[in-house]
Amino acid sequence: xxxxxxxxxxxxxxxxxxxxxxxxxxxxxxxxxxxxxxxxxxxxxxxxxxxxxxxxxxxxxxxxxxxxxxxxxxxxxxxxxxxxxxxxxxxxxxxxxxxxxxxxxxxxxxxxxxxxxxxxxxxxxxxxxxxxxxxxxxxxxxxxxxx
Numbered sequence: 001x002x003x004x005x006x007x008x009x010x011x012x013x014x015x016x017x018x019x020x021x022x023x024x025x026x027x028x029x030x031x032x033x034x035x036x037x038x039x040x041x042x043x044x045x046x047x048x049x050x051x052x053x054x055x056x057x058x059x060x061x062x063x064x065x066x067x068x069x070x071x072x073x074x075x076x077x078x079x080x081x082x083x084x085x086x087x088x089x090x091x092x093x094x095x096x097x098x099x100x101x102x103x104x105x106x107x108x109x110x111x112x113x114x115x116x117x118x119x120x121x122x123x124x125x126x127x128x129x130x131x132x133x134x135x136x137x138x139x140x141x142x143x144x145x146x147x
Contacts, residue, residue, distance in 0.1 A: 006127075006134030012036040012051035012108045032056050033072065039112075040081065047114045048080040053107045066104040070128060073109035074098050074138035078124035081113035088147055091115075091122060093140035100128070100136035109135075117144050 015036025033052050040048030052073035054064050064072070078093050112127035122142030128135050 006129075008129040008131055008133050009049050009051075009110055009112060010038045011131060012038075012053070012110075014038060015051050016041065018042060033076075035076075035080075037080075038110075042080065042082075045083050046081065047112075049110065049112045050076070050080050051108045051110045052076060053109075067100075069107065070098060070100065070104050070109050070135070071096070073111060074126060074128060075140075077111055077113040077126035077138055078115055078122075078140050078142055080111060081115040081124060081126075083115050083117060084144065090143075090145050090147055091117065092143045093124065094143055095141050096138060097140075098128070098136065098138045102135055104128075104130045104135050106131050111138075115142070117142065120144055 015038045018035045032055055034055055036051045038049045038051065040046060054069055054072055057064055058068055075096055078091055082091065084091055108131060110129035113124060115124045116122055122144050124140040124142060126138045128138055
């Protein structure tokens with residue numbers, strides 16, 4: 001059950017940024033969003049807690065809506081909490097469902113993300129937060145295969 005009163009993780013100001021050039025060749029990660037990890041990171045397999053802020057609007061000249069900010073951040077759940085080797089495995093999310101109990105406030109969205117995988121399938125689950133507290137949950141089904 002999601003309670004609106006659930007407090008947020010440590011704020012983005014206390015998080016660790018993604019090292020420059022870590023996600024090579026991926027313009028959205030290196031330019032489009034800013035990430036600040038307050039638990040886990042890209043270099044460690046397993047659960048992660050990360051604040052994400054869009055640096056650029058989705059459409060030029062338009063301010064992203066609160067829902068747009070949540071959707072952009074929620075799509076990172078399977079990547080930030082990866083449990084498989086990026087070099088030998090693909091884990092693609094063919095869908096994303098987002099369930100909110102209230103609108104997001106502010107530019108930062110936090111994912112408290114975990115991933116579980118089985119034979120060819122998986123599930124990434126993220127608690128969603130803004131600076132005030134819990135706003136909802138997202139789920140991503142995963143297709144898993146060797147590269």
